[in-house]
Amino acid sequence: MILVQLAINGLLLGGLYLLMAQGLNLVFGVMKIVNFAHGVFIVVAGLVVYRLYEAYGINPLVAVAIVAPAFFVVGALLQRVLIERITAVGTEGELLSLMLTYGLSYIFINVATRVFGAKYLSLPYLQSSLKIASLTINESLLVASTLAALLAAALYVWLTHMPSGKQIRATSQSRIGAISCGIDTRRMRMLAFALGSSLAAAAGALLVVVQPVAPQDGSDFTVLSFVVVALGGLGNYAGAAIGAVLLGSAQSYGGYYLGPNVENVLPFVIMLGIMLLRPQGLQPGAAR
Amino acid sequence: MTRRTRVAVLVGTLLVLTVASATAARSERRSPKPIRIGASISQTGVYAGVGQYAVRGYRLYVDLLNARGGLLGRPVQLIVYDDQSSPATAVRLYSRLISEDHVDVILGPYSSAITQAVAAVAEKNRRVMIDPFAAASVVFTDTKWNFQAITASERYLASVADISKLRGYKTMALFVNNTPSTSAIAAALKARAQAFGLKIVYEQKYPNDASDFSSMVLAAKATHPDVVVGTTYVPDSVGLTRELNRQAVRPKLLAFSIGVVEPEYEKALGPLANGVIGNTLWWPSLRREGNAAFVAAYKAKYGGTPTYQVATGYAAMQVLEQAVAKTGSLDQTKLRDTIAAMRANTVTGSFRLDAGGRQVGYKSYLMQWQGGKARLVWPPKVAEAPLELPYR
Numbered sequence: 001m002i003l004v005q006l007a008i009n010g011l012l013l014g015g016l017y018l019l020m021a022q023g024l025n026l027v028f029g030v031m032k033i034v035n036f037a038h039g040v041f042i043v044v045a046g047l048v049v050y051r052l053y054e055a056y057g058i059n060p061l062v063a064v065a066i067v068a069p070a071f072f073v074v075g076a077l078l079q080r081v082l083i084e085r086i087t088a089v090g091t092e093g094e095l096l097s098l099m100l101t102y103g104l105s106y107i108f109i110n111v112a113t114r115v116f117g118a119k120y121l122s123l124p125y126l127q128s129s130l131k132i133a134s135l136t137i138n139e140s141l142l143v144a145s146t147l148a149a150l151l152a153a154a155l156y157v158w159l160t161h162m163p164s165g166k167q168i169r170a171t172s173q174s175r176i177g178a179i180s181c182g183i184d185t186r187r188m189r190m191l192a193f194a195l196g197s198s199l200a201a202a203a204g205a206l207l208v209v210v211q212p213v214a215p216q217d218g219s220d221f222t223v224l225s226f227v228v229v230a231l232g233g234l235g236n237y238a239g240a241a242i243g244a245v246l247l248g249s250a251q252s253y254g255g256y257y258l259g260p261n262v263e264n265v266l267p268f269v270i271m272l273g274i275m276l277l278r279p280q281g282l283q284p285g286a287a288r
Numbered sequence: 289m290t291r292r293t294r295v296a297v298l299v300g301t302l303l304v305l306t307v308a309s310a311t312a313a314r315s316e317r318r319s320p321k322p323i324r325i326g327a328s329i330s331q332t333g334v335y336a337g338v339g340q341y342a343v344r345g346y347r348l349y350v351d352l353l354n355a356r357g358g359l360l361g362r363p364v365q366l367i368v369y370d371d372q373s374s375p376a377t378a379v380r381l382y383s384r385l386i387s388e389d390h391v392d393v394i395l396g397p398y399s400s401a402i403t404q405a406v407a408a409v410a411e412k413n414r415r416v417m418i419d420p421f422a423a424a425s426v427v428f429t430d431t432k433w434n435f436q437a438i439t440a441s442e443r444y445l446a447s448v449a450d451i452s453k454l455r456g457y458k459t460m461a462l463f464v465n466n467t468p469s470t471s472a473i474a475a476a477l478k479a480r481a482q483a484f485g486l487k488i489v490y491e492q493k494y495p496n497d498a499s500d501f502s503s504m505v506l507a508a509k510a511t512h513p514d515v516v517v518g519t520t521y522v523p524d525s526v527g528l529t530r531e532l533n534r535q536a537v538r539p540k541l542l543a544f545s546i547g548v549v550e551p552e553y554e555k556a557l558g559p560l561a562n563g564v565i566g567n568t569l570w571w572p573s574l575r576r577e578g579n580a581a582f583v584a585a586y587k588a589k590y591g592g593t594p595t596y597q598v599a600t601g602y603a604a605m606q607v608l609e610q611a612v613a614k615t616g617s618l619d620q621t622k623l624r625d626t627i628a629a630m631r632a633n634t635v636t637g638s639f640r641l642d643a644g645g646r647q648v649g650y651k652s653y654l655m656q657w658q659g660g661k662a663r664l665v666w667p668p669k670v671a672e673a674p675l676e677l678p679y680r
Contacts, residue, residue: 012406013500117337117340121552124555127560212556220497252502261500
């Protein structure tokens with residue numbers, strides 16, 4: 001029974017990780033940059049949701065419908081006004097974009113500390129668990145995982161069946177090819193960054209329910225999301241889901257049998273292992 | 289511009305400068321050179337949440353001190369830097385305070401870990417440092433210039449063992465955040481509980497950045513403890529409370545060290561906070577010298593009620609003021625000898641040190657959330673409300 005319980009805990013934790021990592025993955029897939037401000041978006045959206053709850057009593061799940069569109073606009077503006085200005089292409093362009101988002105993450109963390117303070121905040125919502133026989137299922141993680149699965153399914157359908165989704169994939173596969181087919185790649189990059197930011201905001205709304213968050217932790221969530229994405233193979237959408245569940249399960253079992261110190265370093269040990277042995281990610285030869 | 293106008297401009301400029309410098313010199317003579325007090329407190333990074341309060345104690349006291357005419361008849365200027373919760377940065381900042389800013393006195397940073405690093409700077413430069421945020425006694429091993437101005441960690445939750453004994457509880461589970469002060473809190477409680485015949489049925493250390501507590505609670509649950517104690521900060525006290533509730537672990541007593549007393553704890557948990565016990569080093573209702581004036585001054589400057597971190601910072605300044613007045617100068621050696629031997633009444637209690645500079649005068653208290661309100665419940669002599677047990 002313990003083994004089943006640990007499997008459930010790992011799966012649910014994986015769901016939360018997928019929720020956090022999806023936006024980062026989309027942006028990487030299309031733009032080949034790791035958005036270093038991703039984790040800060042998650043935290044700031046979470047703190048906005050906290051404030052909406054505190055001031056107006058808005059349910060955090062309803063607040064997703066407020067912060068996700070708001071961050072879509074913020075992401076679109078950031079891309080159009082700042083990131084798009086980087087004219088260099090190839091490795092140099094990727095490096096410059098990386099530096100830009102790294103700098104932005106610092107600015108956002110400090111602005112957020114000014115606005116929200118540095119205290120750890122969380123919401124008293126979904127604090128119980130579903131009980132089936134002797135198993136307990138964490139409600140907040142269940143909701144986070146369900147949302148992660150729904151968003152992943154929606155992303156999959158959009159990327160594989162809708163024209164704009166296909167254009168995004170085309171842009172991610174070959175910029176030149178996409179341009180020559182008449183795709184407005186500038187618009188696609190803006191769409192990808194806006195959607196990525198919007199997904200980060202959705203994750204933040206759930207994260208502030210799951211655990212206390214503070215602006216200074218923003219970069220930690222970028223790193224965690226990056227580990228998930230790297231496990232799945234950067235920019236690989238199905239791989240990220242596998243990576244997230246694998247990571248959650250490893251932490252759940254590792255935490256129980258090897259203790260919490262091991263649990264907390266496992267993500268990085270696993271990532272090092274993957275980078276040494278399978279730098280292309282866990283899923284070999286999967287279509288991007 | 290003609291030659292004549294150029295000369296006129298030059299002469300005019302010179303005149304203005306002369307008058308300005310004369311005025312500056314005069315105003316300098318009128319008010320004596322300020323005494324500069326320097327410190328670094330984490331205002332960003334992991335300790336920022338509490339650091340923001342810690343620095344308010346210093347600031348508030350300096351305001352009041354200046355309104356009363358300052359120290360030794362001189363105004364007091366406070367220089368506070370942000371060490372970003374990094375010991376290495378703090379060491380650099382204290383060196384800068386001493387060698388570049390030439391401050392007259394330094395005060396301690398936030399947290400035992402950072403104080404431990406900075407203490408060496410004070411020792412090397414032979415500078416007195418009053419440390420109101422270093423509860424771990426290990427910081428004061430082999431120090432001559434550092435003085436603990438906060439209740440020692442060993443006292444934080446020791447009374448939980450007394451309560452458990454009184455109530456006849458037999459078993460205890462311990463979740464220990466692996467920092468110097470939280471480890472010391474746990475070790476002291478464990479020793480006292482064992483001396484009273486309680487059995488420690490579960491004990492687990494975890495890293496400060498842990499956020500998933502499901503595996504630990506699952507393991508602890510199997511031991512069916514009467515008493516569950518976590519030596520924590522805010523995020524882990526919230527996380528553990530939730531996880532214990534989710535897995536239906538129902539101890540007769542649930543207590544955490546740092547975290548529960550913070551308003552954010554109750555805001556994060558709502559009704560789940562009720563019944564949980566936390567420790568505190570100060571309370572507005574305690575009868576202490578200047579406590580009412582302190583609470584009123586805080587409310588006027590910042591609004592709301594101060595936390596105990598504000599109080600310990602404020603009390604450190606009370607100690608400093610009394611020590612400087614007694615010494616009559618800022619001579620560091622004389623000041624050190626005064627502080628080492630003195631007893632001072634402060635808002636956090638009666639300041640008294642042992643031979644090693646460790647605090648033996650200040651005490652620890654317990655509070656409990658009752659119906660959404662934080663109440664002082666232990667010791668019974670000063671309690672605002674009786675202890676509500678068992679938890680749930």
